[in-house]
Amino acid sequence: MSVTDQLTEDEQTVFVVDDDLSARESLCWLLSTEDIASRAFDSAESFLAHWNPDLSGCVTVDVRMPGKSGLQLQEELNTRHNLMPVIVLTGHADVPVAIRAMKLGAYDFLEKPYSDDELLACVKNALALGREIDHAEIAKSQAARALENLTEREREVMCLVVEGNTNKAVGARLGISEKTVEIHRARVMEKTAARSLSELVRICLILKDKI
């Protein structure tokens, strides 16, 4: 189940959304000095056109832009179930705007001009968080695939086993012999690649909505 090696920092991109050309380009350049890949967008609309659920990394967004504002972009990303952390940048910080950004789930809120130390630390932490989220998502889809391959009977056995029943009790509930339960149980473990009962419980927990 280990997935840490499937994603590397190289595949992550910082999506820079800012209507000001120099602010946008200079930020991308600053990121490049730390070998962080980035891609610039001049409006919320152009980023939304590019967005898809498989993007990996984080987003930096300016609050004040013509057309959709940064906060409206955050709202739109939330309705699309975006998982990338969003860092909000603003030229004029005031408390109501900060509170709204935070309530919309902003990862952080930085006032322009920010110090490069601060911005880079923030972006790096956001990318690390993005990786964790990606891993959790991959684990979820792998577990889902594993469960899809189970037969109806194997699924029944798994549910009862996970609930804490002994093989004997499971056999009694389903009207089959203990020996048959053991066989089903072994196939469940094999198909889900679970190494222990607790790992099986975890897979079920991850997918509690889907079963």
Added chain:
Amino acid sequence: MVIHALLLCLVAGLVLPRFALAQADMSIGVLAFRGKQDAIERWLPTARYLSERITDYRFEIVPLTLEGMLDQVEQNRLDFILTNTGNYVVLENAFGISRLATLKVRHLGAEFTQFGAVIFTRQDNTELNALADVAGHSMLAVSEEAFGGFQMAWRELLDAGIDPFEDLRLKFGGFPQDDIVHAVLAGEVDVGTVRSGTLERMAADGLIELDRIKVLGARQSDVFPFLHSTRLYPEWPFAKARGTPEKLAQRVAVALLELEPDSEAALRAYSAGWTIPLDYGPVHELFRELEIGPYAYLGKPSLTSVWREYKGWIIFSLAMMLLLVALLILISRANRRISQSELKYRAEANQRRLAQELLARHKEELEERVAERTAELADVNASLRRSEATLRAIHDITSNAELRFEDKLAGLLREGCRFFEMETGLVVNTGGDNADTLARVDIETERAPVDCHRLVQSVREQIGISQAPVAVSDLRGHSFQGQEDLCGLAGSVLAADYLVDDEAAGIILFASSSASPREFSDVDIDILQLMAQWLGGEIERTEINRRAQAHQAQLAHVSRLNTMGEMATGIAHELNQPLTAILNYSGGSLRLLQKRGNGDSELHQAIVSIGNDARRAADIIKGLREFIQRGEHRRERFVLEDCIESAVELLRPRLLQHDIEVDIRRAEAVPEIVADRVQIEQVAVNLLINAIDAVCAGSQSPKKIEIGITRTDAGEVAVSVSDSGDLLSQSVIERLFDPFYTTKSDGMGMGLSISRSIVESHGGTIEYLVNEAQHPTFRFTLPVT
């Protein structure tokens, strides 16, 4: 299906007891610089506040020393960290903690998010006048690790060419800092350094006298009033540990930002709550320069030259300021024109008509009586003719629109003196505690003028008791109820009180030093009362006018402040973009230089200077904005409809001029709101002015503006202003709320931009839309509380 149900039960059984029922514990590590007990007392209310706001967690305080803090953070035992600025930056660098909010410290009655340190000596020490002079002298500080108590001063001394460890006899005395101040004043050491504000607090407590202290290397700041010798650094941050869940950190940040300044949690922390985290970059710079904390590894940098290239920015800022002032003058002229209100004239005409009707009525009555009595008594007839002439005179005086109030008053009194055959007439305002003479007329005689002071008091009491005018033609042998003999003061007196807003506000009084040659009649008293009535009405009208003008002046003032604030915000936004770019490039360049190992220290220093100067330019802009926006919001509870109506009333002359119909529709059960009433009225005025211009430019007829006040599904209050003008084009809609964007030949392009700022600062939204009737509409919402 059975399986699904089974599994759901199983999952519920597994998950619920562990995650929903039990509260999880969250530890807040707190730096206890004055001992554990003090730290707990100071921060426990904050932990309780967080537990109340975020009910699924329980927050607890863990008081720690500097070393303890390092251990606990390293071993991942803390979820949140509350520590001093210097320690925060060390932990941020080493363990990736990150700040959520900055403390607003309350000190001597004001709030500060920054602090510094002061370096000082005794006032009578003539050898020491600047930081550079302290070499070879003794100095006392808190400790080598103390950020405000030593490290800030260390940086400034280094900048002045002094290494405190080599060039000074340096001693550390620990807390409290008061001991350092006493040691310097007692002459035990030459120089001391303490956190800013310490000296002012000791002076306020009467422990020291500030004029015995000489500050070395003093700096000035518009926003920071305390003596300080060092740069300013941000106050304590509230930070989260690397492993703390992001969602929880956001909820904590929001809770901290919403902490009321007067709550127990804020007061016990000696604070006014929390604000958006400040930039801790300057602290990084300090550590980098001192080669301590996270930068202990750095090589020795040279700090010598200041690059002057960025003077351009300052000149540009000043030019912008001048532009601001010029625009301000334009606005104030425009406002003055608006305030030539037709309201005033209508109210005046109305009052005049009432007074005239009153006079006409009395004239009729008097003429009737004249007719009756002419037949009977010739002398009475003569007196009535005289009174008729007087009435005409009074009518002429009071209805003359060209006379000022004071002139009318004097004319009235003169006419009264002539008619009643008295020497002195006066009007006294008795509304306040003291009698206040509004006007006095003395007919020249050879006798000394009457002393009215005591007379007024006695007459006033008498009128208060009898509730009727006083008319005594011969005071000899006459005594008022419970009063001493008044014949020493005057010979005769005639007085009545006048009412303003149905309350006795003053009296009109005529007096003579000798007895009157005739008895006062009903006609005399009628005329006296007529004068009193006119007087009360006139004062009431003046008061209403004054209030209306004060309201308009306030609106104009707020409008000017808003315009300035909005322009500053617009300029700040435009300037901050290139400044951000400069800082990105200079920061990146330093990183590249370091990475490639180029030892070109001159180039390195120049790039550092570029960054410093860009930051300085940003600080100037920020200072300018803070200066302009210092005006506070006054929140009050009011009915939105009243506020909208008052805006419509203000623009009534324009609406009449262009023959525009205004329709206000209010839904049922719209609650009162809590907001800055004048600001909201400003938004309504802005939207109405736009609507008036739109219907005038449009082709539709009849010209019509509709205002709707409703409650939204989200429980907010919404105001929509729609007009019969043309719909806006897409290109205009895109830039509608941008500052300085306008479609009018005489517009500044600030109205909608200001409106948006006001509405957003109240937590509401504003938008343009097309309503069901296909009319252009501006709609704003405001939260109820």
